[in-house]
Amino acid sequence: MRVVRYWSVSHAGAMQRVYRALDRLFIRIDPLLRVVGYQRLEAPFAAVERVLKGWFFDCRMCGHCVLQSTGMSCPMNCPKQLRNGPCGGVRADGTCELDPGMRCVWVEAVRGAARLPGGERIEVIQVPLDHRLAGQSAWLAELRQRAAA
Template structure:
């Protein structure tokens, strides 16, 4: 939903803080989650994540969330699904080359990054190409898996 998506970019700072709290909480419970099994938890986590992020960010559930680096704007809403944008076709008014009625996702990412007080730092992180095998999986759990194991 465009209105919710725009609201999220305008409130990127607060939402990013919430995200950090969530990441910290998940990390705290990581030993328990590991014991239950990431595979077993993936479906319910992905469902909850899809509902929340789908509503707030129009998340496309790619399974490799970059919201924290892209001003809480989901780059998968770019019609070219560019992970390191923008392309060269952004219109003078900030509109998307492919969908002129939509503001370029990367213009929104810039606005959100400014809200977060990280106008350039997050956006300068070069994102890896999307791994389509992770689509529909929980990116929260994927981020946990990538962290070093904590002791129980």
């Protein structure tokens, strides 16, 4: 829902705090997750992620979450799925060239990034999406990577 999506961007700072809290929790229970097995957790994690991130961010389950670098505005909602900034077609009122009823996700991203500690991560160049990750849990992938490090 767009209204919720816009709300999440307005509360990007709070969203990030929730994320960090979840992060700490997951890191703490990592040994437990390992016992259960990451492979077995994939489906339930993805299901929870789909519902929660779907509600707050209109998440499309690309499998490579960059919300923290885009001011909590999901770039997959851009009709061109641009992950590095807006296209040149943004309308003067900040809406999308292809969907006049929708605020440009990158205008939103800039707004959200201004409310985030570390919002300058919006300037990081994002690599092209790995389409094999679609539908998978981005949380689990990141957690796995972090716990391994």
